[in-house]
Amino acid sequence: MPRRREARPLAEHYGDLVRVALMEARPAGLHTYQLMTATRLTRSQIGRGIRHVRDVVAAEDLTPITWTRRDGFMFSDDPADWIEYDKRQFRQILGRLTRVITGTLDPHLARYPDDEWAQLATAQLTGVRATLAQLSK
Known part of the structure; x- marks a missing residue:
């Protein structure tokens, strides 16, 4: 009998998709609509993913996620x-x-x-x- 896979919380899943999209765009950033296109997530799901990245992923990777009007969301290496x-x-x-x-x-x-x-x-x-x-x- 196949073992059932445990579902990950949605925020974690969305966060993973957002993180990958932002890492692929580095050093550039992505605006919300670009993240929506890259991940095929809704605006609400992008918001949950960004919060997950800020709460969990950024602390683990020691790279904060920032946002500017010009560049959108991004992982920057510049303090x-x-x-x-x-x-x-x-x-x-x-x-x-x-x-x-x-x-x-x-x-x-x-x-x-x-x-x-x-x-x-x-x-x-x-x-x-x-x-x-x-x-x-």
Whole structure:
């Protein structure tokens, strides 16, 4: 009786297809639509594959995956590319965090200035905000 093969999680399968396509394109990158053509995956499946590559494959291979508007997704061997990508990510997180502070916590504290939780959250997130601002420069 033939042994049944265990199915791999889909994200891992998609990640493998995305990784192979990006490795074949090196040193160039691929945009989402190019990845869709190369792998025959949908946009959603490409997204899951990219997340898998970022979460698992890049850490194992010690090569981060980066993205630029001009080049798309790519495995770069240049640390300057990694740093620029990291800075963009920190700027994006900083923007989201700033909106949480100014749009939620500040009005919360204005209305209930003695709320200990809001005071703690504001104090902690102000420090994180300052750190992200430094890292994104």
